[in-house]
Amino acid sequence: MPTDLEGIKKQALADFTRFVSPMKARTMKSAGLDIIEGRREGASVWDVTGRKFIDCQTGSGIMNAGRHNPEIVQALKDALDTLDIGVFLLCSKQKADLAKKLAEVTPGDLACSLFGTGGGEANDAAIKLARGYTMKKEIVYTEKAYHGHTGFALSAIGRDAYREPFEPLVPGFRMVPFGDAQALRGVMTKNTAAVILEPIQGEGGINIPPEGYLREVREICDEHEALLILDEIQTGLGRTGKMFASEHWGVVPDIMTVAKSLGGGIYPISATIFKEELMDFFIPHPFIHLSTFGGSDLGCIVGLATIDYIQKHHLADHADRMGQRFRAGFDRLLEDYPDLLLEVRQKGLMMGLQYTNQSMGPRLTKKLAERGVIAVYTGNDPAICRFMPSLVITEDEVDFVLNALEDSMRELSREGGIGKND
Numbered sequence: 021m022p023t024d025l026e027g028i029k030k031q032a033l034a035d036f037t038r039f040v041s042p043m044k045a046r047t048m049k050s051a052g053l054d055i056i057e058g059r060r061e062g063a064s065v066w067d068v069t070g071r072k073f074i075d076c077q078t079g080s081g082i083m084n085a086g087r088h089n090p091e092i093v094q095a096l097k098d099a100l101d102t103l104d105i106g107v108f109l110l111c112s113k114q115k116a117d118l119a120k121k122l123a124e125v126t127p128g129d130l131a132c133s134l135f136g137t138g139g140g141e142a143n144d145a146a147i148k149l150a151r152g153y154t155m156k157k158e159i160v161y162t163e164k165a166y167h168g169h170t171g172f173a174l175s176a177i178g179r180d181a182y183r184e185p186f187e188p189l190v191p192g193f194r195m196v197p198f199g200d201a202q203a204l205r206g207v208m209t210k211n212t213a214a215v216i217l218e219p220i221q222g223e224g225g226i227n228i229p230p231e232g233y234l235r236e237v238r239e240i241c242d243e244h245e246a247l248l249i250l251d252e253i254q255t256g257l258g259r260t261g262k263m264f265a266s267e268h269w270g271v272v273p274d275i276m277t278v279a280k281s282l283g284g285g286i287y288p289i290s291a292t293i294f295k296e297e298l299m300d301f302f303i304p305h306p307f308i309h310l311s312t313f314g315g316s317d318l319g320c321i322v323g324l325a326t327i328d329y330i331q332k333h334h335l336a337d338h339a340d341r342m343g344q345r346f347r348a349g350f351d352r353l354l355e356d357y358p359d360l361l362l363e364v365r366q367k368g369l370m371m372g373l374q375y376t377n378q379s380m381g382p383r384l385t386k387k388l389a390e391r392g393v394i395a396v397y398t399g400n401d402p403a404i405c406r407f408m409p410s411l412v413i414t415e416d417e418v419d420f421v422l423n424a425l426e427d428s429m430r431e432l433s434r435e436g437g438i439g440k441n442d
């Protein structure tokens with residue numbers, strides 16, 4: 021067993037390659053991201069060898085409250101003195117407390133929670149609840165949507181590569197373009213149980229819908245007595261400058277799903293939060309959707325500590341301010357590098373850069389890694405790079421990321437070989 025840090029890293033990478041995923045190890049290496057995470061703090065992570073990075077990937081938004089947040093870690097440590105996961109069949113004070121808190125922080129009359137461990141599970145539960153409550157079958161989802169890889173959620177993913185090997189998927193799902201209310205209207209029928217969408221698409225490339233779209237979707241759902249499910253798994257908990265992205269447009273869904281940052285980056289937990297009237301479905305079927313580890317007592321304590329932290333430190337407002345600082349820097353880059361940067365899509369600290377060419381994603385990710393920034397192009401389109409740092413990021417750290425980006429673009433521009441995609 022190696023004891024020096026380089027040796028420990030080499031061994032971990034070799035074991036990961038052999039026993040976990042050779043292709044992932046290879047892809048990370050070619051992106052300059054063959055990092056083995058060691059120390060984690062605030063907006064940063066250190067490779068085991070001691071190299072520091074500002075983390076703008078954060079597991080696609082699981083670290084809103086910062087990496088290894090000491091207050092959340094302490095809440096979990098304290099809980100471990102007396103608690104374990106809990107018996108899922110029994111009623112639990114921790115579940116009750118977190119559900120009550122979620123009812124308080126979510127918009128409108130969202131009131132009740134069904135807990136899970138991850139985002140896909142939360143969306144599965146949402147879709148099952150929509151079908152069960154409305155007794156209708158059709159689910160409408162959007163192109164480029166990402167809702168997770170479990171059964172119902174996978175059936176609502178708008179990317180063929182994730183779906184095709186596993187078809188036939190759950191029947192009754194219909195896809196429409198994101199942001200197009202007319203197209204949605206065209207597929208709604210009296211059998212539509214629900215429309216599911218992300219208020220801002222994350223994996224799809226930080227796609228912000230046109231003004232008025234979400235409100236129109238809400239109206240269309242109401243006209244057809246269909247439910248609206250908003251997946252706030254990436255957008256929620258302060259990320260976009262409000263507690264939930266749907267608040268930017270004043271839209272209240274019938275069901276909202278929250279996961280990722282609810283676990284504070286410490287402990288997995290997700291919630292499917294729904295209006296009280298939908299509870300009618302569970303009255304005759306209280307045990308119809310179970311999850312042994314979903315909403316475990318420890319997870320609920322972490323969820324509560326995370327929401328407390330986000331509120332106490334006004335992280336949504338901070339995300340808005342830091343987002344504006346990023347925006348000023350991005351605008352300068354748009355002016356200086358029109359051959360490289362086509363567009364910036366952003367709400368708060370949910371930020372996507374649209375490059376002019378698909379080859380730029382991998383090249384810039386690598387250059388950024390060399391300069392101490394982790395920011396990764398999207399799987400859907402390598403010409404789009406996502407920046408989703410922890411919401412605790414400081415002004416100096418924002419400037420560091422912007423400098424690294426400018427440096428990388430300058431170098432790329434000098435190297436050349438970038439033409440616009442057709």
Ligand SMILES: Cc1ncc(COP(=O)(O)O)c(C=O)c1O
Pocket residue numbers: 080137138139140141143166167168169218222223251252253254279280
């Ligand atoms: C918007 C959205 N929904 C659902 C999921 C799935 O969450 P999980 O990976 O926890 O199942 C993700 C994960 O990236 C997501 O971004």
